[in-house]
Structures are given as C-alpha cells and as structure tokens.
Amino acid sequence: MADGILISGGTVVDGTGAAARPGEAVLLRGGRIVALGAAALAQAAPDETRIDATGKTVMPGLIDAHTHLTFGEPTGNDELFHHRTEAYSSMLSAYNARKVLRAGVTSVLDADCLWNIGCELRDAIESGIVEGPRMRAGGQALMTMLGGTAGRMIADEGTTAYATVVKGRDMMVNEIRRQIKYGVDWIKIMVTGLIPSMKGPEVKVWNFDELRTVCDTAHDLNTKVVAHCRNSASTRDAARAGVDLIYHASYMDDEALEAVLEAGSALCPTFTLLGNLADYGAKVGSSPELLEVFRAEIAVTAKQMAKAHAAGVPFLTGSETGFAVTPVGEWHARELEMFVEYMDFSPMDAIVAATRNGAFAMRMEGEVGTLEEGRIADVLVVDGDPLADVTILQDKTAIAEVIKDGKRIDLTTPIPEQKLRSSDQVRFLASCPLTRSLAFTEEQLEKLSHV
Ligand SMILES: [Zn+2]
Structure with missing residues (x-):
C-alpha cells in the first residue's frame, strides 16, 4: 500500500502518560495508526514511505483547546468588534489555519469566532480545500446585557461580529438553537465581564438560572458548553450549572x-496570554504595576490549579492564539511550559494535557490525542526530547514532521507574507505601547510598525 508511512528509530511518547519507549516503530496507513513496535516493522511494505526518527521523539499532534483563528490578531477590542469584515476574515482565517498546522497543532477548539466563520473554516478544512488542523468550532459568544471583556463596547442588544447579546430565557434558548442549526460543536458563553464604572476586575454577569438554561438547552441537543470565567464565583456557578469546559x-x-x-468539568487555564504580557510587557513599555497584576493572577490561580490537578480534574492546554500578543502559529506550545513552570505539572503530564486530554475538546476521545493502534494518524516528530525540556515544542525548527490524517504536511514551502490591511487596524490603539505586538521577532515588530 503506497500511502503507508513507517516512522522508525524514534522514542515514542504516546500521549497516554505511559513511559517513553525508545526505538519504537509506528506504522501509519489509511489515515490511521495501524501498528506499533515489532508489528509495525513486520507489517511495513517495501514501497511505503520511511521516516528515520533516530534521536527524535515521536508523539501525537498537539491539541490547542483555546484558539481564535478568525480574529486577525487585533491590538484591542475596538478593532475586534468594529473593524472586521466577514469575507476578509474568512480568507484570513484560512491563511491562519496553515500556520497553526505547521506549528505542530493538528487539532484545535475554536470556541468562539467572528460571525459563523469557525464552522465554515472547519468544513473547508474537512473538505480539503483549506489546509489546517482538524477543528471543532463555536459561533458568536453569548453575552448578557452586561457584556464581556469589552465592557460598554458591547451594544445593548443585537449582534456584533463577535458577540450576541441574549436577553431572557427565550432569547438564550433560541440563539443556542440557531447556532446549532448552523453547525456549532460548542456554545461559548462569557460568564464574567468588565463593568467600566465599577473599575476593578471582571465580575460575574450571568445568574445561575441563566447558566442552567444555557447548559440544558445545549445538552438536550448534544452540544457542549464552554465558559469564560475570570473569577471564582463564575467558575463555581458554571460548574454547578453543568458547563463542560471552563x-x-x-x-x-x-x-x-x-x-x-x-461536576466533572474540565479546566483550560490559558495562561499563555497572561504569561506573554508578564514576560514581554516591559519591553513594550507596560508599567511595572501592570506587570505585577498579570503575574499575581498567574501565581494565585496556578496554586489552585496544582491542587485541582492533584485532585484529578482533567486539564487541557489552550493558548488564546489570535490576538496581537498571541500571534497565530507562534505560541501554541507555550501553555505546556506554563503548566510545568507554574502548576507543578511534570513535562509528561503537560504533554498528556496537550494531547490525550485535548480529545475532549474535539469530542473525539479515543480517536485522536494518543499514539495507539487504531487511532487517527496525527503525529509529530520532534528533534529533541520534550520530556527533558518541554519548551522544545515551541521551536519550529525542532518540528521535523507534522502528519495529519496520515499525510505529511509540507513544512518548507514558505507561507506568503501577510501585509496588514489598513482598514482592519485602529491607529490610536495600535500606537499605544501596551497593545503593540510583543515583537517576538523583528518581522512581527515590523508588521505592527506599519500601522
Ligand atoms: Zn479566548
């Protein structure tokens, strides 16, 4: 069979948490993993593709459970809410999808998006017209009248590119049914929001009955609910109401x-965005006080996360990719580093969170996320040992092979450079040092300085 691939000589880290197995072969055929170890070597036909992984690690493709591929890397909420157009955002999200896959991420949950682009992007990838990771998608985020992180930028009623304001039980039920009609896999709700007049951190903006309404309606239609919860009360009520992923x-x-x-809810802390601000904020002029706020949120939250991990709560990794501070294709694997550095995870546990556990977000448990016989063949070959240093997964030069559905992804043909479309950018926000891209590379800095 000509479509088979034999990967041999590498150390297999299979994503289940089992110890690494040096020198184990993996045979892929028909988009599946058909054999491991001696059976793989014995079954491989002479005309099948061979990949020599000696000295390298063979592991499942990463699953990023928190991305925003349609956002266009906004420098602020104004840009995201009021300066995007549907067709251009769709095309841009297709461009973004390629970058994500090349970074070694073979699956993503894109829980909320502009318009209904997420579902359409998912379908375009599945139909083969766009190259990207397999996706599960939500629609517009549901908000109460109080809104979400954009405060008063959320209109009192109606729909923006990003959000839909739902008032009362009937609207909640109907909006969820509408989104499900158009194909969402998940319903996303913003359980905390900013009330500018109150100053201070985000507050819970949904009551318990409303949360129950959302969960019951979605669950009746075999759809899961993911919630943005930026404080403790929202986390507590979301879990009690039946939210599946927080x-x-x-x-x-x-x-x-x-x-x-x-409740058995899963957690996806998404420290990457905060971590990037904490670590690189000073370079772009953020005040030391503000950096302390970010660091404090990580430190305080991480302590409880470590406790939750020890108690058996399932953890998923998510990067919040899609904002200016989390550019597409760059930081997907940083969350593993954050888990190890702040949450007392071993590198192995972090890898399990980023692979096997991520299958929950894909609603594909037992199908993706591990290297086992019969699983879908989403495989990475990494030049190095992520168990010794988990940050190696952030180094794209160390990603030797990305295989999705049993097919090798082209990692060498350059992706065309994106120039900014000026109408998508808000000048006064982009010139504010805090909201500038963190300029991880000269190239990215250059991109932003054109605004
Ligand atoms: Zn998000």
Whole structure:
C-alpha cells in the first residue's frame, strides 16, 4: 500500500502518560495508526514511505483547546468588534489555519469566532480545500446585557461580529438553537465581564438560572458548553450549572474547586496570554504595576490549579492564539511550559494535557490525542526530547514532521507574507505601547510598525 508511512528509530511518547519507549516503530496507513513496535516493522511494505526518527521523539499532534483563528490578531477590542469584515476574515482565517498546522497543532477548539466563520473554516478544512488542523468550532459568544471583556463596547442588544447579546430565557434558548442549526460543536458563553464604572476586575454577569438554561438547552441537543470565567464565583456557578469546559477559572477558591470536582468539568487555564504580557510587557513599555497584576493572577490561580490537578480534574492546554500578543502559529506550545513552570505539572503530564486530554475538546476521545493502534494518524516528530525540556515544542525548527490524517504536511514551502490591511487596524490603539505586538521577532515588530 503506497500511502503507508513507517516512522522508525524514534522514542515514542504516546500521549497516554505511559513511559517513553525508545526505538519504537509506528506504522501509519489509511489515515490511521495501524501498528506499533515489532508489528509495525513486520507489517511495513517495501514501497511505503520511511521516516528515520533516530534521536527524535515521536508523539501525537498537539491539541490547542483555546484558539481564535478568525480574529486577525487585533491590538484591542475596538478593532475586534468594529473593524472586521466577514469575507476578509474568512480568507484570513484560512491563511491562519496553515500556520497553526505547521506549528505542530493538528487539532484545535475554536470556541468562539467572528460571525459563523469557525464552522465554515472547519468544513473547508474537512473538505480539503483549506489546509489546517482538524477543528471543532463555536459561533458568536453569548453575552448578557452586561457584556464581556469589552465592557460598554458591547451594544445593548443585537449582534456584533463577535458577540450576541441574549436577553431572557427565550432569547438564550433560541440563539443556542440557531447556532446549532448552523453547525456549532460548542456554545461559548462569557460568564464574567468588565463593568467600566465599577473599575476593578471582571465580575460575574450571568445568574445561575441563566447558566442552567444555557447548559440544558445545549445538552438536550448534544452540544457542549464552554465558559469564560475570570473569577471564582463564575467558575463555581458554571460548574454547578453543568458547563463542560471552563476557560481561565481565575482565582478559583476551594468552594469553586469543589464544584468543579463534583461536576466533572474540565479546566483550560490559558495562561499563555497572561504569561506573554508578564514576560514581554516591559519591553513594550507596560508599567511595572501592570506587570505585577498579570503575574499575581498567574501565581494565585496556578496554586489552585496544582491542587485541582492533584485532585484529578482533567486539564487541557489552550493558548488564546489570535490576538496581537498571541500571534497565530507562534505560541501554541507555550501553555505546556506554563503548566510545568507554574502548576507543578511534570513535562509528561503537560504533554498528556496537550494531547490525550485535548480529545475532549474535539469530542473525539479515543480517536485522536494518543499514539495507539487504531487511532487517527496525527503525529509529530520532534528533534529533541520534550520530556527533558518541554519548551522544545515551541521551536519550529525542532518540528521535523507534522502528519495529519496520515499525510505529511509540507513544512518548507514558505507561507506568503501577510501585509496588514489598513482598514482592519485602529491607529490610536495600535500606537499605544501596551497593545503593540510583543515583537517576538523583528518581522512581527515590523508588521505592527506599519500601522
Ligand atoms: Zn479566548
């Protein structure tokens, strides 16, 4: 069979948490993993493709459970909410999808998006007209009248590119049914939001009955719910109402952790965005006080996350890729580093969170996320040992092979350079040092300085 691939000589880290196995062969055929070890060597036909992985690590493709491929790397909320057009955003998201796959991410949950682009992008990838990771997609984020992180930028009613304001039980039910009609895999709700007049951090902007309404309606239609929860009360109520996956869970206290454990909700802390701001903010002129705020949120939250991990809560890795501070294709694997550095995860546990556990976000448990016989053949070959240094997964020069659905991805043909479309950028925001890209490379800095 000509479509088979035999990867031999590498150390297999299979994503289940089992110990690494040096010198183990993996045979892929028909888009699946058909054999490992001696059976793989024995079954491989002479005309099948051979990849010599000696000295390298063979592991499942990464699963990023928190991306925003349609956002266009905005430097602020104004840009995201009011300066995007549907058709251009669709094309840009297709361009972005390639970058994600090349970074070694073979699956993503894109939980909320501009318009309904996420579902359409997912379908375009599945139909083969766009190259990208396999996707699960949500639609526009549901918000109450109080809005989400954009505060008063959320209109009192109606729909922006990004959000839909739902008022009362009927609207919640109907909006969820509408999104499901158009193909979403997940419903995304913003359970905390900023109320500018109150100053201070995000507050819970949904009551418990509303959260129950959302979960019951979605679950009746076999659809899962993911919630943005930037404080403890929101995390507690979301879990009790039946939310399946909680993003951030910032400042989760013991009561909220108890609720998460009881409900069996999964957590996706998404520290990468905060970590990038904390580490690189000074370079772009953020005040030391502000950097302390970011660092404090990580430190306080991480302590409880470590406790949750020890108690058996399932953890997924998510990068919040899609903003100016988390450019597409660049930082997907940083979350593993954050788990190890701040949450007391071993590199092995971090890899399990980024592979096997991610299958939950894809609603493909037992299908993706591990290297086992019969699984879908999403495989990375990494030049180095991520168990010794998990940051190696952030180094694109160390990603030797990305295989999705049993097919090798071209990692060498350059992706065309993107020039900014001026109408997508907000000048006064982009010139503010805090919202500038963190300029991880000269190239990215250059890109932003054109605004
Ligand atoms: Zn997000």
